[in-house]
Amino acid sequence: MSTAERVVFEHVTKRYPGTGSGNPGAVEDLSLEVPAGKICVLVGPSGCGKTTSLKMVNRLIEPTSGRILIGDTDIARRDVIELRRSIGYVIQQVGLFPHQTVGENVATVPRLLGWDPARQRDRAAELLELVGLDPARYASRYPNALSGGERQRVGVARALAADPPVLLMDEPFGAVDPIVRERLQNELLRLQEHLAKTILFVTHDIDEAIKMGDLVAVMQTGGHLAQFGSPDEILARPASDFVARFVGADRGLKRLALVRIGDVEPAPVATVRIGADAAEARRSAAGDGFPYLLLVDERDRPVEWLRADALPATGSVQAADGMPAAPIFDRRTTFKDALSMLLATDVQAGIVVDDAGAVRGLITTDVIEQRTRTPAP
Amino acid sequence: MIDWAWILDHLDELAWRTLQHLYLTAASVAIGFAIAFGLAVWSIRWRAALRPILGGTGLLYTIPSLALFPLLVPVTGLTDATAIIPLVLYSLLIFVRNFVAGFDAVPAEILEAADGTGYSSRGRFWSVEVPLAIPLIVAGVRLATVSTIALVNISGLLGDRFGGLGFFIFEGIRHSFPTEIFLGGLASIALAVAMDAALQAAQRRLTPWVAQPTAVGSPGSAVRRPVPS
Numbered sequence: 037m038s039t040a041e042r043v044v045f046e047h048v049t050k051r052y053p054g055t056g057s058g059n060p061g062a063v064e065d066l067s068l069e070v071p072a073g074k075i076c077v078l079v080g081p082s083g084c085g086k087t088t089s090l091k092m093v094n095r096l097i098e099p100t101s102g103r104i105l106i107g108d109t110d111i112a113r114r115d116v117i118e119l120r121r122s123i124g125y126v127i128q129q130v131g132l133f134p135h136q137t138v139g140e141n142v143a144t145v146p147r148l149l150g151w152d153p154a155r156q157r158d159r160a161a162e163l164l165e166l167v168g169l170d171p172a173r174y175a176s177r178y179p180n181a182l183s184g185g186e187r188q189r190v191g192v193a194r195a196l197a198a199d200p201p202v203l204l205m206d207e208p209f210g211a212v213d214p215i216v217r218e219r220l221q222n223e224l225l226r227l228q229e230h231l232a233k234t235i236l237f238v239t240h241d242i243d244e245a246i247k248m249g250d251l252v253a254v255m256q257t258g259g260h261l262a263q264f265g266s267p268d269e270i271l272a273r274p275a276s277d278f279v280a281r282f283v284g285a286d287r288g289l290k291r292l293a294l295v296r297i298g299d300v301e302p303a304p305v306a307t308v309r310i311g312a313d314a315a316e317a318r319r320s321a322a323g324d325g326f327p328y329l330l331l332v333d334e335r336d337r338p339v340e341w342l343r344a345d346a347l348p349a350t351g352s353v354q355a356a357d358g359m360p361a362a363p364i365f366d367r368r369t370t371f372k373d374a375l376s377m378l379l380a381t382d383v384q385a386g387i388v389v390d391d392a393g394a395v396r397g398l399i400t401t402d403v404i405e406q407r408t409r410t411p412a413p
Numbered sequence: 414m415i416d417w418a419w420i421l422d423h424l425d426e427l428a429w430r431t432l433q434h435l436y437l438t439a440a441s442v443a444i445g446f447a448i449a450f451g452l453a454v455w456s457i458r459w460r461a462a463l464r465p466i467l468g469g470t471g472l473l474y475t476i477p478s479l480a481l482f483p484l485l486v487p488v489t490g491l492t493d494a495t496a497i498i499p500l501v502l503y504s505l506l507i508f509v510r511n512f513v514a515g516f517d518a519v520p521a522e523i524l525e526a527a528d529g530t531g532y533s534s535r536g537r538f539w540s541v542e543v544p545l546a547i548p549l550i551v552a553g554v555r556l557a558t559v560s561t562i563a564l565v566n567i568s569g570l571l572g573d574r575f576g577g578l579g580f581f582i583f584e585g586i587r588h589s590f591p592t593e594i595f596l597g598g599l600a601s602i603a604l605a606v607a608m609d610a611a612l613q614a615a616q617r618r619l620t621p622w623v624a625q626p627t628a629v630g631s632p633g634s635a636v637r638r639p640v641p642s
Contacts, residue, residue: 094529096525096528096529117531117532117533118531119531120528120529120530120531121530121531125526125529125530127522127525127526127529128522129520129522130522130526131520131522131523131525131526131527131529132526133523133526133527133541133545134523134545134622135541135544135545135620135622136622144530145530145531148530148531148532148536178621178622179622180622194530204529
């Protein structure tokens with residue numbers, strides 16, 4: 037496993053002949069550093085130079101001035117073919133070679149690097165596995181027999197084949213439907229937890245940028261870098277009117293997508309087990325002040341809400357057609373999703389459960405609203 | 414009307430005239446292919462060359478074959494070249510058009526992916542562009558072969574040494590003997606049909622990735638699901 041390398045833009049400018057500044061695709065004095073192992077999303081309206089910036093990293097486009105470093109080496113000093121073989125490249129239309137099988141496509145760079153065929157095949161199988169495609173079923177197929185989502189997975193596998201320290205992704209999920217896109221985004225984030233590659237990711241979709249980026253570079257028509265920072269910084273403190281307009285009036289809501297339930301400590305909740313002593317339950321509810329008790333099963337999984345005053349005076353507590361125990365959040369639920377579930381079920385608090393489904397506490401709308409007002413760290 | 418006994422008496426001659434026909438066709442198509450491939454590669458690298466190349470080969474195509482074969486005799490004498498040169502010239506337009514169309518049909522994103530993954534320009538050409546242009550390249554070869562097989566007959570006007578199966582046609586006309594005209598004509602058609610079928614089969618083998626039309630369902634569908642009743 038190779039180590040990731042940082043990518044540095046130093047005063048990089050790209051001008052196209054015949055037109056002044058502000059022509060589509062131009063880049064003006066771009067300086068930024070993507071630390072090794074981080075995802076940096078370049079986002080902006082069309083013509084802002086984000087794709088140009090990306091393609092200058094693998095020298096499909098050469099800058100007019102300035103330099104780009106990978107690690108500590110100026111890429112202009114490296115052999116261009118060797119450079120490209122050391123950088124993973126994923127594009128929107130995928131660009132799988134239709135005359136090669138899926139396995140051959142994935143093994144493209146190992147083949148160009150002259151690995152022996154058995155090692156190429158093993159590597160292709162390993163990568164197909166990694167992106168969730170069974171090599172036995174997929175390796176010998178041709179790309180035209182795949183769905184859009186499967187093709188995009190193969191594209192990612194091909195880009196990772198030679199274990200490059202840097203990955204360039206140009207609107208990689210732009211051509212698939214929203215449900216598949218969401219899934220591919222989540223899979224890439226899951227992969228990145230293990231791979232820890234330096235990834236430059238281009239999109240025009242601010243929501244995708246916020247979701248995918250450790251860092252977000254907002255670019256503006258004319259090729260200017262409008263703001264560079266963490267998603268939370270950009271949403272909390274847009275550097276200009278342009279950035280504020282680009283991230284949208286709902287940026288407060290968008291910030292909620294950055295926080296997950298697991299990031300905060302839930303409020304305690306009074307629970308009662310099925311079959312527990314009713315008199316005891318009444319006493320503990322009276323001490324709590326909250327008029328409801330959460331009924332749980334023998335493994336502390338939520339069953340329903342019970343009104344404390346509806347508990348029988350004696351005997352044991354049983355399920356009694358109380359209010360449904362909903363919504364339920366786990367540690368991965370974003371605040372944004374939590375809020376929309378709360379609004380949909382018209383209650384003030386959601387139940388937080390752990391990975392086994394056992395109750396951990398409550399998250400209330402107040403906690404979530406609070407978050408939209410706190411400044412970025 | 415057909416003198417079957419005559420045909421049975423001349424099977425040897427039919428066989429070697431067929432071989433001659435194949436030889437003139439193969440030599441012309443091979444030379445034409447090589448020249449046109451060079452012209453096509455040149456014109457996709459340097460677009461300004463495309464119009465003059467298509468114009469020039471188009472102009473050659475308009476020369477009547479009846480005139481071109483005899484016109485070469487003073488230059489090349491009664492050699493194979495006299496038959497082959499016109500056949501090559503006539504094949505160029507078909508080849509160049511199809512080759513250029515074949516290379517142009519390679520999608521831009523495939524070329525970008527090839528560059529981005531680190532193919533050298535020579536590697537990209539031979540490993541990506543040429544294979545993907547095969548369907549149109551073979552289409553050009555089929556068209557040029559069929560057209561050359563028809564034109565080989567005309568070379569028979571240079572004399573008995575040429576013409577392939579066209580020899581029978583010319584001799585049949587000279588002797589007012591319809592059997593020979595039919596024999597030459599039908600054999601020539603059969604040869605063209607057979608070659609075309611062989612080339613089509615070759616293309617299927619060369620391009621296994623091209624989805625073949627199937628009787629039912631989408632070609633090359635990823636997963637065969639049972640049809641819900």
